[in-house]
Amino acid sequence: MVLILPLAASYARAPVSNYLVGAVAAGQYRKHSATTSDCAALYFGCNYEFLGLPLNYSLHAEQAALSNAWMHGETQIELMAISAAPCGHCRQFLHEMANGRLLSLIFPDFSEVILTQASYTASSINLKMTNLSLLLPDAFGPSDLGNNQSLMAQQFDSGESIKPPDLSIMKRQQWVELVSACVSSYAPYSDNLAACGIMLKNGQLIIGRYAENAAYNPCLYPLPAALSQLNWMQSGDLENIENIILVERSSKISQRSHAQKIIESLDLNIKLKLYQLDDFIDLLG
Numbered sequence: 001m002v003l004i005l006p007l008a009a010s011y012a013r014a015p016v017s018n019y020l021v022g023a024v025a026a027g028q029y030r031k032h033s034a035t036t037s038d039c040a041a042l043y044f045g046c047n048y049e050f051l052g053l054p055l056n057y058s059l060h061a062e063q064a065a066l067s068n069a070w071m072h073g074e075t076q077i078e079l080m081a082i083s084a085a086p087c088g089h090c091r092q093f094l095h096e097m098a099n100g101r102l103l104s105l106i107f108p109d110f111s112e113v114i115l116t117q118a119s120y121t122a123s124s125i126n127l128k129m130t131n132l133s134l135l136l137p138d139a140f141g142p143s144d145l146g147n148n149q150s151l152m153a154q155q156f157d158s159g160e161s162i163k164p165p166d167l168s169i170m171k172r173q174q175w176v177e178l179v180s181a182c183v184s185s186y187a188p189y190s191d192n193l194a195a196c197g198i199m200l201k202n203g204q205l206i207i208g209r210y211a212e213n214a215a216y217n218p219c220l221y222p223l224p225a226a227l228s229q230l231n232w233m234q235s236g237d238l239e240n241i242e243n244i245i246l247v248e249r250s251s252k253i254s255q256r257s258h259a260q261k262i263i264e265s266l267d268l269n270i271k272l273k274l275y276q277l278d279d280f281i282d283l284l285g
């Protein structure tokens with residue numbers, strides 16, 4: 001996992017910081033096919049920044065890796081390797097998982113490098129392996145707000161029962177997948193279940209789910225989550241995007257302006273299509 005971190009980091013889009021971060025998350029040990037023994041799948045993550053927007057729009061590598069694992073059906077992360085120590089924002093974000101406190105983390109330990117800077121070489125970097133409960137003691141988390149749900153753990157809804165409003169922009173099965181992602185997103189604090197779909201010119205639909213946090217600010221927003229999934233694909237160029245569709249449940253908050261600002265920042269020349277889960281009225285036409 002540590003050895004492939006530079007590859008994960010090479011996908012980073014960091015036009016503001018030029019600081020490339022890679023993360024690799026290991027899912028649960030299980031049988032992935034009939035012919036293999038139990039093993040854990042690995043999921044890449046990297047940071048994604050947006051020109052012209054406040055810094056809090058940035059997606060961190062650890063969030064991207066969790067999102068990638070979640071979108072591939074994982075319900076837990078056992079271990080995560082990161083190219084630098086996780087920031088406070090990510091420690092808080094990862095704490096939202098049911099097993100968050102037990103999550104093992106591995107990253108370069110630069111503390112000794114500072115002491116011996118004169119003899120520093122790349123091969124001399126030590127690795128630190130620890131867990132989240134040690135990195136985030138006395139943590140504030142879901143139970144402090146009376147929430148007994150956990151990030152990644154909720155049941156997947158097929159979305160089959162929800163009638164599509166208009167299939168002119170996507171296939172029925174794609175609509176079902178997008179609605180399923182919306183209803184299985186994680187919004188225990190606002191009830192604003194949400195998912196974003198990026199429709200490519202070749203007809204593929206790339207989806208990202210929303211995930212909230214007890215501390216509110218370290219949320220995973222649906223459009224950055226979808227853009228991050230698109231980023232791993234061979235056809236991942238932004239110019240291949242045909243449409244961006246946001247589906248959300250109406251509540252006291254909305255993902256609409258966040259997604260619109262990002263579309264503007266990326267100069268996509270696309271109008272966001274917004275559907276409310278409650279009535280499927282395309283609010284933006």
Ligand SMILES: [Zn+2]
Nearest residue numbers: 060087089090
């Ligand atoms: Zn971070």
